[in-house]
Amino acid sequence: xxxxxxxxxxxxxxxxxxxxxxxxxxxxxxxxxxxxxxxxxxxxxxxxxxxxxxxxxxxxxxxxxxxxxxxxxxxxxxxxxxxxxxxxxxxxxxxxxxxxxxxxxxxxxxxxxxxxxxxxxxxxxxxxxxxxxxxxxxxxxxxxxxxxxxxxxxxxxxxxxxxxxxxxxxxxxxxxxxxxxxxxxxxxxxxxxxxxxxxxxxxxxxxxxxxxxxxxxxxxxxxxxxxxxxxxxxxxxxxxxxxxxxxxxxxxxxxxxxxxxxxxxxxxxxxxxxxxxxxxxxx
Amino acid sequence: xxxxxxxxxxxxxxxxxxxxxxxxxxxxxxxxxxxxxxxxxxxxxxxxxxxxxxxxxxxxxxxxxxxxxxxxxxxxxxxxxxxxxxxxxxxxxxxxxxxxxxxxxxxxxxxxxxxxxxx
Numbered sequence: 059x060x061x062x063x064x065x066x067x068x069x070x071x072x073x074x075x076x077x078x079x080x081x082x083x084x085x086x087x088x089x090x091x092x093x094x095x096x097x098x099x100x101x102x103x104x105x106x107x108x109x110x111x112x113x114x115x116x117x118x119x120x121x122x123x124x125x126x127x128x129x130x131x132x133x134x135x136x137x138x139x140x141x142x143x144x145x146x147x148x149x150x151x152x153x154x155x156x157x158x159x160x161x162x163x164x165x166x167x168x169x170x171x172x173x174x175x176x177x178x179x180x181x182x183x184x185x186x187x188x189x190x191x192x193x194x195x196x197x198x199x200x201x202x203x204x205x206x207x208x209x210x211x212x213x214x215x216x217x218x219x220x221x222x223x224x225x226x227x228x229x230x231x232x233x234x235x236x237x238x239x240x241x242x243x244x245x246x247x248x249x250x251x252x253x254x255x256x257x258x259x260x261x262x263x264x265x266x267x268x269x270x271x272x273x274x275x276x277x278x279x280x281x282x283x284x285x286x287x288x289x290x291x292x293x294x295x296x297x298x299x300x301x302x303x304x305x306x307x308x309x310x311x312x313x314x315x316x317x318x319x320x321x322x323x324x325x326x327x328x329x330x331x332x333x334x335x336x337x338x339x340x341x
Numbered sequence: 342x343x344x345x346x347x348x349x350x351x352x353x354x355x356x357x358x359x360x361x362x363x364x365x366x367x368x369x370x371x372x373x374x375x376x377x378x379x380x381x382x383x384x385x386x387x388x389x390x391x392x393x394x395x396x397x398x399x400x401x402x403x404x405x406x407x408x409x410x411x412x413x414x415x416x417x418x419x420x421x422x423x424x425x426x427x428x429x430x431x432x433x434x435x436x437x438x439x440x441x442x443x444x445x446x447x448x449x450x451x452x453x454x455x456x457x458x459x460x
Contacts, residue, residue, distance in 0.1 A: 139392075139400065140398060140401075147430055149430055
């Protein structure tokens, strides 16, 4: 089962939910936790452990200037402005290239081949028995997060239980992380911002056809507006975490709630079973 | 960089509209229109920028429009790094003109050589 944790709004507690869920489940089975927030991965902070690292590359075109006749076909084809053909020169802007390979296909002189260009890294570690952590990290200055997320997910493709912590927002990196997931936990907080961005996130998961349930974090104990929204949209509130100084302190030390306060493990177990039900996975 | 020598030369002004009375536009790649003026006789044509609402990489694409139209100089407010590289490689001289005035005013300043050339 592939379970995504998303939110819309940043800072609602996605990583906290993902980390505690993975920590709890790893006691009873094999879990893979994938940090898909590749522009700011943070799950490794909860699970310090030696990691093996590999590079993520994307193919980019290299033009052989001796074979190129500057016909301009590649430049016309490129929708991203990555290639500009002048009468005697060709200019390539790697940060605009989306690695589609089209320029290579349309070149009538076979003057273009592809070479790998590094855009980020993947780190894999085993911080506790039963738990595998995969973190994608986008290199500073590299604009394309999606290929790094795709590579991170590919490493977990065969694993039985995968928990994917997504980036905040509802843009391409989030959609890429959600793609192919069986269920999604949307973490929100009962503030106007939390609700506004939850609505956007609900829209995205429903368009992707992924069943979703809600976790309310930093609850004020009432959550009227959020609960009304969930009722109206037939969304189950699967778990509520209180607005608590103690939880905040545990979290900000880089500790895990379920380790410091093991009584929370049963809540996270119950959350997982609700997610399985959402996804239609039976015992 | 080649100096404006007064020979026949096509100059591009980024503009919000299609006439010489249109306001100049400060952005290059996302300018709605390019107004091309012949320096010798002042005749002009307006081209709609097909990349004004493009998703990304509009700078180099817009620069290609100028190259295809045999433009020798560009008068605009702000030219991004990628577009600048293309324009420089194509030998198109760039001049800075802040928004506020009409294309006619900017052309006037260009002919009087009071516009600052952008590196």
